[in-house]
Amino acid sequence: MEEKYTKAYAEKLDAKDELRAFRNEFYLKNEYVYMDGNSLGLMSKRAEQSVYDLLASWREYGIDGWTEGNQPWYYLSESLGGKMAGLIGAEKEEVVVTGSTTVNLHQLVSTFYEPKGNRTKVLADSLNFPSDIYALKAQLRGKGYDDSHLIQVQSEDGHILDEEAIINAMTEDVALIVLPSVLYRSGQILDMEKLTKAAHERGIKIGFDLCHSIGAIPHQLHDWDVDFAFWCTYKHLNGGPGSVAALYVNEKHFGVSPGLAGWFSSNKEKQFDMEHTLTPAEDAGAFQIGTPHVLSAAPLIGTLDLFHEAGIEKIRRKSLKLTAYMIELIEYELKEFNFVICNPVNDKQRGGHIYIEHLEAARICKALKMEKVIPDFRKPSGIRLAPVALYNSFEDVYDCVQILKNIMQEKVYEQFSNEREVVS
Numbered sequence: 439m440e441e442k443y444t445k446a447y448a449e450k451l452d453a454k455d456e457l458r459a460f461r462n463e464f465y466l467k468n469e470y471v472y473m474d475g476n477s478l479g480l481m482s483k484r485a486e487q488s489v490y491d492l493l494a495s496w497r498e499y500g501i502d503g504w505t506e507g508n509q510p511w512y513y514l515s516e517s518l519g520g521k522m523a524g525l526i527g528a529e530k531e532e533v534v535v536t537g538s539t540t541v542n543l544h545q546l547v548s549t550f551y552e553p554k555g556n557r558t559k560v561l562a563d564s565l566n567f568p569s570d571i572y573a574l575k576a577q578l579r580g581k582g583y584d585d586s587h588l589i590q591v592q593s594e595d596g597h598i599l600d601e602e603a604i605i606n607a608m609t610e611d612v613a614l615i616v617l618p619s620v621l622y623r624s625g626q627i628l629d630m631e632k633l634t635k636a637a638h639e640r641g642i643k644i645g646f647d648l649c650h651s652i653g654a655i656p657h658q659l660h661d662w663d664v665d666f667a668f669w670c671t672y673k674h675l676n677g678g679p680g681s682v683a684a685l686y687v688n689e690k691h692f693g694v695s696p697g698l699a700g701w702f703s704s705n706k707e708k709q710f711d712m713e714h715t716l717t718p719a720e721d722a723g724a725f726q727i728g729t730p731h732v733l734s735a736a737p738l739i740g741t742l743d744l745f746h747e748a749g750i751e752k753i754r755r756k757s758l759k760l761t762a763y764m765i766e767l768i769e770y771e772l773k774e775f776n777f778v779i780c781n782p783v784n785d786k787q788r789g790g791h792i793y794i795e796h797l798e799a800a801r802i803c804k805a806l807k808m809e810k811v812i813p814d815f816r817k818p819s820g821i822r823l824a825p826v827a828l829y830n831s832f833e834d835v836y837d838c839v840q841i842l843k844n845i846m847q848e849k850v851y852e853q854f855s856n857e858r859e860v861v862s
């Protein structure tokens with residue numbers, strides 16, 4: 439056997455891994471290979487500690503915790519936004535931690551979708567996550583338009599979007615564009631810089647959903663002049679189930695009134711004047727609505743420290759090596775089992791996870807879980823595997839592919855039904 443297909447080779451790659459110390463920062467279960475960090479990142483000791491610290495500040499200060507202690511709750515959304523700004527290439531004031539992905543999408547579309555004259559349509563794609571599409575349709579209805587005002591660019595093969603096709607769809611009747619940065623299935627990275635430039639040349643505002651790119655790849659949203667963006671923090675950022683999401687608004691839009699206003703949209707000095715006329719914050723803070731979910735933001739304090747220490751460039755470098763290695767092993771070890779690799783294989787377009795399809799995918803995923811490998815299944819026939827730079831090793835990738843190979847050789851999946859679980 440060629441050396442690069444041996445376990446010893448995986449161990450060699452791990453020995454050279456500049457981020458390998460970070461694995462000890464996380465709770466990994468013995469014997470398990472966790473490959474689902476793109477759905478729910480694992481818990482880190484830092485995130486756990488920051489939750490305990492936050493609880494202690496509540497115990498200690500009561501109401502005064504809003505302004506006292508190491509992390510005064512009143513300023514936490516802004517301070518965490520500032521800490522996240524480097525991950526997306528934004529100014530600190532352009533980012534705030536607030537709401538959920540879907541609520542933030544509603545907020546930003548209700549703010550930046552301004553149909554006028556013939557410019558009334560919203561441009562999106564046909565492969566995006568359903569919640570985004572539901573929100574866009576609901577926003578259109580709120581402004582008196584039906585679903586025919588949502589243009590969804592089609593994909594030729596059902597996995598990849600052609601950027602030229604998206605640009606061709608930027609016609610004169612489009613008022614707003616919302617696209618994913620990385621597609622949740624195929625992991626394709628869209629060229630945000632190019633799409634933003636094309637949109638602006640045509641007088642259209644554009645925003646991106648960063649759920650699958652935040653914490654996995656670097657971004658330069660400010661330099662690219664992206665109008666707005668939003669993302670969750672429980673996937674690659676490891677903020678825990680339901681951790682508070684975040685949004686970015688380019689500083690050129692500071693001063694715009696939020697579409698969904700509330701008292702936390704206020705300028706912070708004015709907020710407790712309790713006036714009935716809102717004075718919005720002069721930065722991205724204006725796009726908050728109500729009282730922040732402080733307990734669900736707490737894990738971000740710890741987890742973001744890890745991202746600062748590791749650095750997003752190094753994370754991306756290792757992530758690319760992990761996914762390239764996984765592709766190589768899948769091609770070599772599984773060639774007789776009819777898997778189709780559906781993610782882009784070139785570095786520029788490949789996000790942080792691998793997406794393969796197989797007719798028996800639902801029950802292959804069940805067999806993987808029985809064998810202590812955690813993947814996720816996407817109906818009807820997709821398997822996502824995410825080797826995460828901060829806590830997965832090259833040996834994890836090796837073991838995952840070997841276990842999958844054994845499941846196929848021994849037909850272990852045949853003992854399960856080929857249907858999805860309630861949560862998959």
Ligand SMILES: *Cc1c(COP(=O)(O)O)cnc(C)c1O
Nearest residue numbers: 538539540567569622647649670
């Ligand atoms: C994970 C994900 C969501 C989830 O939205 P929530 O409001 O956090 O439940 C939305 N859109 C995309 C593209 C996602 O990947």
